[in-house]
Amino acid sequence: MKKFMFVNRKAPYGTIYALESLEVVLIAATFDQDVSLVFVDDGVYELTKGQDTKGIGIKNHSKTYRALDGYDVEKLYVERESMEARGLGEDDLIVDVEVLSSTEMAALMAEQDVVLSF
Amino acid sequence: MLHIVNKSHRQTSSLASCLRLAQDGHALLLIEDGVYAATQAGAASAGLAEALKRLKVYALRPDLEARGVAAALAEGVTAVDYTGFVDLVAEHTNNQTWL
Numbered sequence: 641m642k643k644f645m646f647v648n649r650k651a652p653y654g655t656i657y658a659l660e661s662l663e664v665v666l667i668a669a670t671f672d673q674d675v676s677l678v679f680v681d682d683g684v685y686e687l688t689k690g691q692d693t694k695g696i697g698i699k700n701h702s703k704t705y706r707a708l709d710g711y712d713v714e715k716l717y718v719e720r721e722s723m724e725a726r727g728l729g730e731d732d733l734i735v736d737v738e739v740l741s742s743t744e745m746a747a748l749m750a751e752q753d754v755v756l757s758f
Numbered sequence: 759m760l761h762i763v764n765k766s767h768r769q770t771s772s773l774a775s776c777l778r779l780a781q782d783g784h785a786l787l788l789i790e791d792g793v794y795a796a797t798q799a800g801a802a803s804a805g806l807a808e809a810l811k812r813l814k815v816y817a818l819r820p821d822l823e824a825r826g827v828a829a830a831l832a833e834g835v836t837a838v839d840y841t842g843f844v845d846l847v848a849e850h851t852n853n854q855t856w857l
Contacts, residue, residue, distance in 0.1 A: 727799020
């Protein structure tokens with residue numbers, strides 16, 4: 641089993657990256673790999689509560705994060721610096737995450753076998 | 759002139775360039791990922807708090823709602839719907855989109 645990390649650095653709807661990342665995460669989980677999801681920079685916005693996409697005609701994929709534990713994807717990490725810079729706290733996020741400092745995040749990234757960036 | 763910005767101010771320099779080159783009295787409409795600059799936390803880091811003193815600033819409501827930030831709109835920013843978007847384009851003699 642390899643350690644796969646998915647690094648999410650983009651806001652949810654302005655580009656296709658956030659949705660594509662979710663698709664690949666689910667594929668990796670299907671192959672029983674050790675999957676971690678990381679949210680840094682604008683990627684933290686992917687997890688904000690209260691997203692309502694009716695007005696823009698795009699599927700609200702934020703609910704999918706809550707289904708990830710059904711696929712045994714339970715390692716979700718948020719960089720504290722990115723979260724706080726955006727005025728967000730853990731209570732503003734749609735799922736439970738582990739909040740890491742930049743130093744801790746760097747260490748986690750360094751120990752992966754495969755890092756995929758979105 | 760109406761300026762339109764659709765990128766996050768933390769991801770690209772589009773908004774910074776727009777604010778540097780927009781003249782006093784111009785209008786700025788934030789859409790798509792641009793709306794994060796119109797939130798309370800975003801306004802300070804984006805330089806929008808300063809810009810609000812000299813520009814009329816609007817944000818597209820459906821994009822705020824999609825991103826879960828409609829309730830966090832910064833003071834002084836006006837939320838508009840798609841009809842308001844069209845009105846803004848019609849009201850101004852010209853417009854510029856900062857990609």
